[in-house]
Amino acid sequence: MNIEAVDLFCGAGGLTAGLRQANITVKAGYDIEPSCAYAYEHNNHGAKFILQDVQTVTAQDIAQHYSEGAIRLLAGCAPCQPFSTYNQGRDARLDKKWPLLYAFARLIREVQPELVTMENVPDVTKHDVYHDFVANLKQQGYEIWADKVECVAYGIPQNRRRHVLLASKIGKVSLLPPTHTGNPITVRETIGHLPALHSGEQSSVDALHRCAKLSELNLKRIRASKAGGTWRDWPVELRAKCHQKASGQSYGSVYGRMEWDKPAPTMTTLCTGFGNGRFGHPEQDRGISLREAALFQSFPMDYQFYPPNRAFNFQSIAKMIGNAVPVRLGEIVGLSLLNTLYSATAD
Template identity: 55%
Template sequence: MSATRLKQNTLSKRKIYAVDLFCGAGGLTHGLVKSGIDVKLGVDIDPACSYPYISNNQKVKFELKSVEELGAKDIKAGFRKNGINLLAGCAPCQTFSTYNRKADKDDDRWWLLLQFSRLVRESSPDLVTMENVPELIKQDVFNNFVQQLTEEGYFVSYKVVDCSEYGLPQHRKRLVLLASKFGSINLLEPGKFDITTLSVREAIGDLPPLTAGATHEEDSLHQSSSLSKKNLERIRASRPGGTWKDWGEHLVAECHKKGSGKGYRSVYGRMVWDDPAPTMTTQFFGFGNGRFGHPEQDRAISLREGAILQSFPREYKFVPPGEPVSIKTVGRLIGNAVPVKLGEIIGYSLRAHITEWEDDIKNRRK
């Protein structure tokens, strides 16, 4: 994965210290650290996050705890008295996602953003960042979150970005919010970086070939799900970028023959070598769950390939050595993650903001 660099790398040396809520496997933390931010604490309620978070971010403390149980004292333990402090996080997004057709306000995850807001109010960080699915922008709970930040004295900006424009080999659209007590703040535009747009081929094209259901002997994460006899026929009949409409009638699923299923053309699809991948979901390891078929080999993409398309380093660890890999658990961790590349862009944007703020103070003193 190519490095991300600002075209004019004249950033402030002043440290930003961070706490990462809903930290998951560490995608946001890893990106923030790469940008030069000192993350002190990651918090998540999922025990499966513990190993990948700790083993890949060894200088960061991990706390297995619900945000509902956290208070200002817990958050401030990760802050520094004379430093610039950041509260970051991505509340679970399935409730708001277009993939969730049954979301409603009875889902407890709906209100986790309000817990985030409470912790901002109680711990009063200098900076705040939040990443989530674009659909959240339409919800009252998001509008309330923004309003409360404004009432607490923060300058707030937010926008939906296509991560492929920032060098992620994936068309992943995300809502990114930044807030600061120091002044106006914005996510840096792609043109501020030396970025190379990456395709599926450039990201995973050199990985060893696999057959469906196999695991590479040197990397237990480079494994793919098994395929039924019918799905093996289907993927062999599929072309990159095509749909199930390319198949013979005997291969089309009964649900897709109905009027309600005719619009779901991207399921049972192959990726295209020379384009970015589609959005990685928590089900990316299943051929029938989206356009997750390998462009060339007769299988769904592997866990390692999914992680790389999420911009995790190739050596990123998700399971202790020698332990069995649960494809569903690791797939969930990877699909839920904030892409490392996006975390890095957010980190550089925050550091550039601090530089601008310091320059403004210097100019006022002249």
């Protein structure tokens, strides 16, 4: 029997690409960002990109993608902003993205797929909508595995923690044990082979190997930065005014360089900005490039995010990459679900 998947909130296709690497057939992906269509379809041959709000998708829409007799997987990573720590202290019910996990739950209830996976930030478990989601799965007879996952333990070269949920109607389900329990994959192993760049430069070989241009002030700052250090290493005259105040002294996780022999920090939609985190190159005076960010997200080196020989919006591509499910995590999820299927058929 074959597993066929539909990927909700598919973005540029990180989860889909990972599932396909695990030999799961992905039939379609749904998203509301038209800029993701090229990356999704070009790199995931046979998977159709559908520009539609998941809240308007019906069970009939989903059901049409599956072949008769296939084991159906409904997968999704609802946008995580409502569950982020950055939203603590505000009324998240006002966020338009809040209902999306309820929409996912509705489609599970109506389609009744044999398998489900959901991935999000760890803080999703602090919210009622997540517990409602799990309760609905249990009411429908799903076996559930859910836990926080250290991505570095599965060969993803960044310190990223995610909450992963697997649900099954065909037997017990669990995530595979960590595959990289020894030394983690490092920044050097991931991007050390790429050509050197100056601030604002683009590689002549790979247009995605392009970094943002730093201001003269930020060039001085990064030249004064140490790998693994902070803005506290700078001369006082280079420090931002907010960091010179007592209230800003604790914010040491911005304006930092990565370290060659450690994993990268968590990739975000702002990961190509030197001032947005520890996103400075370990030794070159620049922030990381789009290609480097994609490699930290475990996208293949040849993954394309825009049509060839076309101009592209730098921030739009950075957002696609930062929002993606790491491809390797998608592969681990896929292999875990295949293991569930094999165990069920063996019994």
